[in-house]
Amino acid sequence: MASKLSFLGFAGSLRQDSFNRAILRAAQELVPSGAELRIFDLTGIPPFNQDLENQPVAEVKEFKAAIRAADALLIATPEYNYSIPGVLKNALDCASRPYGDNALDGKPLAIMGASVGMLGTARAQYHLRQCCVFLNMYPLNRPEVMVPFAQEKIDEQGRLADVKTREKIAELLAALILWTRRLQPG
Numbered sequence: 683m684a685s686k687l688s689f690l691g692f693a694g695s696l697r698q699d700s701f702n703r704a705i706l707r708a709a710q711e712l713v714p715s716g717a718e719l720r721i722f723d724l725t726g727i728p729p730f731n732q733d734l735e736n737q738p739v740a741e742v743k744e745f746k747a748a749i750r751a752a753d754a755l756l757i758a759t760p761e762y763n764y765s766i767p768g769v770l771k772n773a774l775d776c777a778s779r780p781y782g783d784n785a786l787d788g789k790p791l792a793i794m795g796a797s798v799g800m801l802g803t804a805r806a807q808y809h810l811r812q813c814c815v816f817l818n819m820y821p822l823n824r825p826e827v828m829v830p831f832a833q834e835k836i837d838e839q840g841r842l843a844d845v846k847t848r849e850k851i852a853e854l855l856a857a858l859i860l861w862t863r864r865l866q867p868g
């Protein structure tokens with residue numbers, strides 16, 4: 683039997699009641715038995731400063747090690763001003779440096795996102811896919827999980843209550859398992 687895959691998830695929001703953190707927690711509940719999902723909190727990642735890229739702080743070292751230890755990544759991104767939040771872009775920048783030590787290189791990736799708007803982070807997700815080109819990550823094409831009007835789907839306790847969205851996330855995770863296995867050498 684194939685061994686369990688290990689997924690690492692992070693959300694591009696530091697907000698306590700973040701909808702994107704909420705859908706990531708839902709993903710942790712919904713992950714199929716062939717994988718497990720660890721969540722990494724980006725709170726401790728400092729603003730990237732290229733002068734210091736060869737002496738990363740402990741949080742960046744830990745983040746890069748967690749990425750490297752994972753078979754695949756799951757990113758839950760908000761949409762800020764039609765793009766990904768600076769917090770997420772900064773974390774990806776930190777993980778990709780110094781040049782030649784890109785922890786994201788070759789990683790399979792699934793993307794999802796929740797917003798209060800009607801397009802459910804579509805524009806941010808396509809910007810994220812553009813970043814994946816230079817990062818040399820392998821984002822899964824489908825299903826696209828875009829959660830519009832998130833405030834109507836996530837309850838006061840921060841639980842994703844919407845059944846259809848839960849099904850979509852479960853579908854995404856199942857597809858990520860197949861995608862990761864397909865990309866594994868041998």
Ligand SMILES: Cc1cc2nc3c(=O)[nH]c(=O)nc-3n(C[C@H](O)[C@H](O)[C@H](O)COP(=O)(O)O)c2cc1C
Pocket residue numbers: 695696697699700701702703760761762763764765796797798799800801802803
């Ligand atoms: C600086 C900023 C810019 C935003 N821009 C957009 C946007 O372009 N599109 C959108 O749908 N929502 C936008 N929003 C609203 C977010 O969808 C909403 O704040 C969402 O809850 C953020 O995700 P979170 O709950 O995970 O923190 C913006 C919010 C902020 C704070």
